[in-house]
Amino acid sequence: MPETINPEIPQLVRRLREDDEEAFCALYRRFARKVYGTSRKMGVGHEDAEGIVQEVFLRIWKNRRGLKDALSFNAYLLAIMKSLIYKKAKKIARFQLYTQRSQQKDATEENLGEAALLYEDLRKFSEYALASLPKSQRQVFEMKYLHQLSAEEISQRLSISKRTVETHIYKATKALRHKLNGSSTLPAEFMPILVLFFLD
Missing domain, CATH: 1.10.10.10 (Winged helix-like DNA-binding domain superfamily/Winged helix DNA-binding domain)
Structure with a gap:
């Protein structure tokens, strides 16, 4: 996800911090596809990638008042996305480990x-x-x-x-x-x- 250099972004971030829903929608339109595309490149399936997009922007909305004018919004999105993918991968790996430990050679659906x-x-x-x-x-x-x-x-x-x-x-x-x-x-x-x- 390349760095986006655009003077409009800090302005949108400032407006978002003040609960401006239009600014939030503008940021969503600008970055949602990037989050989705990067998630897919990291091996995430279509449905999960769409879910990650929603979760990323949900977190941004919840934490909007703590956003900084000087932050790189693009990098901030990437950090949230990586964290979500990392946690999901760990959860899947753990579940697989449990099933492997609990299965016998003739394991059934039960x-x-x-x-x-x-x-x-x-x-x-x-x-x-x-x-x-x-x-x-x-x-x-x-x-x-x-x-x-x-x-x-x-x-x-x-x-x-x-x-x-x-x-x-x-x-x-x-x-x-x-x-x-x-x-x-x-x-x-x-x-x-x-x-x-x-x-x-």
Whole structure:
């Protein structure tokens, strides 16, 4: 997605920040095809690419008041799009891993259905484990692993030292591993997979 240099874009961004729906529509018309085309080039199917376009612009609308005049709108779109594709790819990979672990050589459709249910149970358990963390640790952990921010970016956004960020991540990771490995309701063989909900 090449950089678009157009003095009209910053003006539209400023208007969008002030809740101007016409400016939002103008930006959509200008960039939607680029988001779709780039998604397709990255291997995303037609329907999923259309969904990514909608999600990208939904996020832009929700975050419109935080947009900066000097930002490269084109680069901002690309960053959101890459994040969505990355998360979708990770989710698919995790589900495939679960089905592989739960299947036997003579797996049937019923086996796969059970694997899907197990996946959902593990997802819910992961959310519960994350919610049990202290607020500061949970916030930093989510910013790093759910929003893919670097320790330096988190440090700047929260006005804390980079070392403090790293300490929070370490403690949160340790606590999550302990909680997941200490669960008496889930099979032990699924614990290493469950950690993938949080860690790369």
